[in-house]
Amino acid sequence: EKAGFKHFMLKEIFEQPQAITNTVSGRVNPETGEVSLAEINLSAQECRNIDRIFLVACGTSWHAALVAKYWIERHAKIPVEVDIASEFRYRHLLIDERVLTITISQSGETADTLAGMRIARKMGSKAITICNVVGSTMTREADGTVYTHAGPEIGVASTKAFTSQLAALFLFTIFLGRHRGTIDLAKQQELAQALIGIPAIIEHHLPKIQEQVGALIEGYYDCRDFLFVGRGLSYPIALEGALKLKEISYIHAEGYASGELKHGPIALIDKEMPIVAMVPQDKVYHKTISNIEEIKARQGRLILIGSEGDSHLLTITDDVVWLPKIHEDMNPILYTIPAQLLAYEIATRRGCDVDQPRNLAKSVTVE
Numbered sequence: 453e454k455a456g457f458k459h460f461m462l463k464e465i466f467e468q469p470q471a472i473t474n475t476v477s478g479r480v481n482p483e484t485g486e487v488s489l490a491e492i493n494l495s496a497q498e499c500r501n502i503d504r505i506f507l508v509a510c511g512t513s514w515h516a517a518l519v520a521k522y523w524i525e526r527h528a529k530i531p532v533e534v535d536i537a538s539e540f541r542y543r544h545l546l547i548d549e550r551v552l553t554i555t556i557s558q559s560g561e562t563a564d565t566l567a568g569m570r571i572a573r574k575m576g577s578k579a580i581t582i583c584n585v586v587g588s589t590m591t592r593e594a595d596g597t598v599y600t601h602a603g604p605e606i607g608v609a610s611t612k613a614f615t616s617q618l619a620a621l622f623l624f625t626i627f628l629g630r631h632r633g634t635i636d637l638a639k640q641q642e643l644a645q646a647l648i649g650i651p652a653i654i655e656h657h658l659p660k661i662q663e664q665v666g667a668l669i670e671g672y673y674d675c676r677d678f679l680f681v682g683r684g685l686s687y688p689i690a691l692e693g694a695l696k697l698k699e700i701s702y703i704h705a706e707g708y709a710s711g712e713l714k715h716g717p718i719a720l721i722d723k724e725m726p727i728v729a730m731v732p733q734d735k736v737y738h739k740t741i742s743n744i745e746e747i748k749a750r751q752g753r754l755i756l757i758g759s760e761g762d763s764h765l766l767t768i769t770d771d772v773v774w775l776p777k778i779h780e781d782m783n784p785i786l787y788t789i790p791a792q793l794l795a796y797e798i799a800t801r802r803g804c805d806v807d808q809p810r811n812l813a814k815s816v817t818v819e
């Protein structure tokens with residue numbers, strides 16, 4: 453049932469093009485880019501009336517929320533607050549009927565996320581859930597649902613469910629932007645095309661990415677600590693890379709926004725410390741590069757994940773994972789792939805049971 457793969461996790465990493473395709477297909481008109489989300493139960497009028505969005509989730513799903521904040525604020529121009537569900541449910545919430553609450557949960561059963569949804573609804577907010585499990589508690593209680601169609605995920609560490617959440621959240625961004633009039637037809641087409649195109653790009657590059665990552669890890673698999681850094685849309689992916697590595701290899705890892713390094717974590721950097729940096733050629737590229745030059749000056753060992761043809765990266769380190777240059781908004785989906793594979797390759801090299809990491813459960817239904 454692992455279809456020739458050594459682990460479910462690797463199989464599920466390779467299933468991502470299909471999972472994203474299944475999440476997107478039938479929901480976007482390829483000519484106009486128009487998005488329809490059958491079960492969302494949110495009218496155009498309601499889209500226009502919202503004045504704030506809360507995104508509520510745990511763990512990897514919370515990282516998807518962090519990416520969505522950038523997308524929604526950029527394209528649908530609504531302020532978005534992102535909350536870890538266990539914090540959301542106990543803080544003093546300022547919620548009324550103009551707030552839209554979106555819970556993101558692969559399982560639809562996570563106790564804190566479910567509690568957060570119930571609280572928000574009680575305060576008058578409409579609640580939508582982004583979920584992978586049909587008929588789960590969250591989909592039954594929410595006012596509307598956007599299903600991800602990732603298929604069952606067996607590996608405890610979330611992979612294809614995460615990138616499918618990103619795809620669903622990008623669909624939602626286009627949907628919202630169009631109904632609010634914050635994106636025009638040309639922009640809608642551009643964004644939809646970018647999303648429709650991403651599965652084929654991942655499919656084409658996956659074997660090469662695995663090869664590049666595999667070639668790197670011999671020098672790194674026995675390190676004790678890792679830092680992951682990124683800026684803008686890559687910041688949540690740095691967090692996700694660090695979480696994946698912690699979960700399955702038991703190596704201590706932290707993710708930071710690149711610009712935060714100098715506010716403390718830079719003290720950790722010496723020639724023993726590996727730093728994985730995401731450096732797509734996006735709006736914040738030059739800022740990220742200057743943060744990386746500071747790491748290099750302190751002799752940190754850098755692994756860069758960047759764009760093909762960016763020869764400047766080779767003046768910084770030989771350890772570069774090359775990815776194609778694509779639509780900027782799709783970088784979080786693409787850059788997740790090497791982060792997942794880095795964790796997978798290191799964990800298997802260390803002999804860890806990647807499908808059943810210690811102390812973790814697939815679904816966290818208690819507080």
Ligand code: F6R
Pocket residue numbers: 510511512513514556557558559560561562565608609610611699814815816
């Ligand atoms: C990490 C992972 C967890 C889940 C979290 C939320 O790989 O899988 O961090 O993302 O427990 O689970 P769901 O999405 O089911 O609410």
